[in-house]
Amino acid sequence: MRPVLLGAMSPESLMEELQASPSRALAARRLSELGMPTRKSEAYRYFEIDPLMEHDWDVLPVAPTGEIEETQRRIVITDGVVTALPADVEVQVGCSDAIDLDGAHFDPLYYLGHLMSREVISLRFRKDTRVTIVHRYTRPAKLLAYRTAIYVDANVHVQIAERYEGEGACGALILSGHDAFVSRDATLTLVKDQTLRIGDYTPIFSHRIKVDSQASCCLHSFDFGAGSGLQLIKAELHEHARIDADHLLYAKDHARRGTVSQIVHIGQSSLSNQRAKNILAEKARGIFDALIKVEHTGKYTKAHQNSKAILLNDGAYMASKPQLEIYIDDLEASHGSTTGQLDEAQLFYLRSRGIARDEARKMLILAFANELIDALEDEVLREELHRSFEEAYWGVTSVTCMETCHGCEDLAAESAAK
Amino acid sequence: MSTVVMDIDNLHARIGGKEILKGLNLQLEEGKVHAIMGPNGAGKSTLSKAITGHYDIEVLNGEIRYKGQNIVDWEPEDRALEGIFLSFQNPVEIPGVNNAYFLRTAVNAKRKHLGLPELNAAEFLREMKKLVAELGMKPEMISRSLNEGFSGGEKKRNEILQMMMLQPDVIILDEIDSGLDIDALRAVSEGINKMKDGKRSFLVITHYSRILDYIEPDYIHVLKDGKIIKTAGPELVAELEEKGYGAIEEA
Ligand SMILES: Nc1ncnc2c1ncn2[C@@H]1O[C@H](COP(=O)(O)OP(=O)(O)O)[C@@H](O)[C@H]1O
Ligand SMILES: [Mg+2]
Numbered sequence: 001m002r003p004v005l006l007g008a009m010s011p012e013s014l015m016e017e018l019q020a021s022p023s024r025a026l027a028a029r030r031l032s033e034l035g036m037p038t039r040k041s042e043a044y045r046y047f048e049i050d051p052l053m054e055h056d057w058d059v060l061p062v063a064p065t066g067e068i069e070e071t072q073r074r075i076v077i078t079d080g081v082v083t084a085l086p087a088d089v090e091v092q093v094g095c096s097d098a099i100d101l102d103g104a105h106f107d108p109l110y111y112l113g114h115l116m117s118r119e120v121i122s123l124r125f126r127k128d129t130r131v132t133i134v135h136r137y138t139r140p141a142k143l144l145a146y147r148t149a150i151y152v153d154a155n156v157h158v159q160i161a162e163r164y165e166g167e168g169a170c171g172a173l174i175l176s177g178h179d180a181f182v183s184r185d186a187t188l189t190l191v192k193d194q195t196l197r198i199g200d201y202t203p204i205f206s207h208r209i210k211v212d213s214q215a216s217c218c219l220h221s222f223d224f225g226a227g228s229g230l231q232l233i234k235a236e237l238h239e240h241a242r243i244d245a246d247h248l249l250y251a252k253d254h255a256r257r258g259t260v261s262q263i264v265h266i267g268q269s270s271l272s273n274q275r276a277k278n279i280l281a282e283k284a285r286g287i288f289d290a291l292i293k294v295e296h297t298g299k300y301t302k303a304h305q306n307s308k309a310i311l312l313n314d315g316a317y318m319a320s321k322p323q324l325e326i327y328i329d330d331l332e333a334s335h336g337s338t339t340g341q342l343d344e345a346q347l348f349y350l351r352s353r354g355i356a357r358d359e360a361r362k363m364l365i366l367a368f369a370n371e372l373i374d375a376l377e378d379e380v381l382r383e384e385l386h387r388s389f390e391e392a393y394w395g396v397t398s399v400t401c402m403e404t405c406h407g408c409e410d411l412a413a414e415s416a417a418k
Numbered sequence: 419m420s421t422v423v424m425d426i427d428n429l430h431a432r433i434g435g436k437e438i439l440k441g442l443n444l445q446l447e448e449g450k451v452h453a454i455m456g457p458n459g460a461g462k463s464t465l466s467k468a469i470t471g472h473y474d475i476e477v478l479n480g481e482i483r484y485k486g487q488n489i490v491d492w493e494p495e496d497r498a499l500e501g502i503f504l505s506f507q508n509p510v511e512i513p514g515v516n517n518a519y520f521l522r523t524a525v526n527a528k529r530k531h532l533g534l535p536e537l538n539a540a541e542f543l544r545e546m547k548k549l550v551a552e553l554g555m556k557p558e559m560i561s562r563s564l565n566e567g568f569s570g571g572e573k574k575r576n577e578i579l580q581m582m583m584l585q586p587d588v589i590i591l592d593e594i595d596s597g598l599d600i601d602a603l604r605a606v607s608e609g610i611n612k613m614k615d616g617k618r619s620f621l622v623i624t625h626y627s628r629i630l631d632y633i634e635p636d637y638i639h640v641l642k643d644g645k646i647i648k649t650a651g652p653e654l655v656a657e658l659e660e661k662g663y664g665a666i667e668e669a
Binding site: 355366 | 471472473494495497498510513515521523527528531580
């Protein structure tokens, strides 16, 4: 299948060509309106999408759900199929009409993903939970499309950590993402470690997050390493809803990585806070193309957005485009974007104490990144991400406990007391 | 005759395209306290930057011989590892770098250079805590980000803490007394005086003589217009107080 050819099709032929379920008519109509992405599309202009759309893909059929292993806190989705699940998470696989598509998503591949996913993996959380979702990809050079839906019931607090294992899926294109529904007074914390290595698959994750009245969503995405990948996020905030979105990007080699997002304030007194930190090495290109839109119904909104980038080499590049689109006066909003090098004065200070240049650079880069890693409440995740970052940056991990905990201080206090 | 540990010979250096040091000569003797005095803008901080290898400085001519080697082209870290320490006039803030982690990295870099085993976190913290208490610093300074949000006095105490942990051979103190209240000044100078061991040399840079009531100098050098124009004993301090720098003529 060559995705580019779908661009010119009518909704009806799209449905037929992709053998989509009738419940996906909306997706076909929207895809046909938006057309397939090209390098001229808003959302994809900094990403090299053309070769991916022009390639003649062998589409990997998603197998029917088979045996599901029971686990403690891990959901495993292998090549688009649930293979492991904790007993207390309700899962439904199917293409129910209940999945209410976003009719106003900006990303055509959100709709393509839905049209190609004959079944959607729906996860419903009825009580407070912490789980890990492991997405496993094993088939090289295929196009795999699958979608997940996450329902967090009213008053329920859920933390989902997501990891990706794709060593076996070299050259694959993955079209995936969540439709997440955070009900009234609920919280969803989503922590995504999207590390990629050279030669890995290319993920295009297109999400839609609906945050209901007085609910909140914390999204922490960590894109480390090389390769290409994009996450596209559309979030809508209802009355008194809140989203905190942090994106930490460390990209090297010829990576093309980043975030394209739209946060829409629909309800009044809703709050958004988006922070991006980007570290670009070698010939990597980082993308932060983020729009905050405040509808005329979004009175007393607070919207803050900030992007900072450090370029470690001359060949590195950051495409940063924070934007505000506002239809009311009664709000508090700010946005800013900076791109620069490591601070010379800080570097000199460290070196003047005998710390070698490379070590001093590393300390400053970690310090820059740490703000977003340390923002994680879960200590275990914090340590995992410190490690993941160090591995991506340094090739090995050398996180010592003093950076992340106070155990040693206690130890020192004890031994001093003796 | 004392041994000369650092010999600065005809140093010409440029900063921001402008020649600031114009043929400076200075010899630091082992175990002695040298005070450099001079008006604002004379080039005192520029001298300290030239000695430590700051990126703003371009040395045009002359040598800085330290322990017998010309170090003008050395990397800053190599100068530090060989025992040169600068207490900065304005220490930078480094958010996100934990003070203890930073200092342990520095101490272990030095120990490695000397062929000593590295200190583990517990050993290191024991030592750091002791000195933090001696210097009258709040214990929380240990786990805070390096200099971030520190008051002027706290930053200077933190410089002295680093000096005490790193045990350098040549110590340059650039306006260590600026912004210090009397208690801080006393704590800081006690720390410095404790470091005197008859081997270590000090270069106390100041435009104001107050600090010299606490740290007794052996020599006073007057820096004006990019050169040392006069060198004398501590009696010169009183004369400078009285007559100001304007009256000092090139010897
Ligand atoms: N980074 C710089 N770029 C340009 N000029 C500088 C810079 N730093 C200092 N200078 C100038 O060099 C001269 C000496 O400065 P400095 O060494 O800081 O003086 P002092 O420490 O004696 O007060 C001053 O005229 C100052 O303006
Ligand atoms: Mg100065």
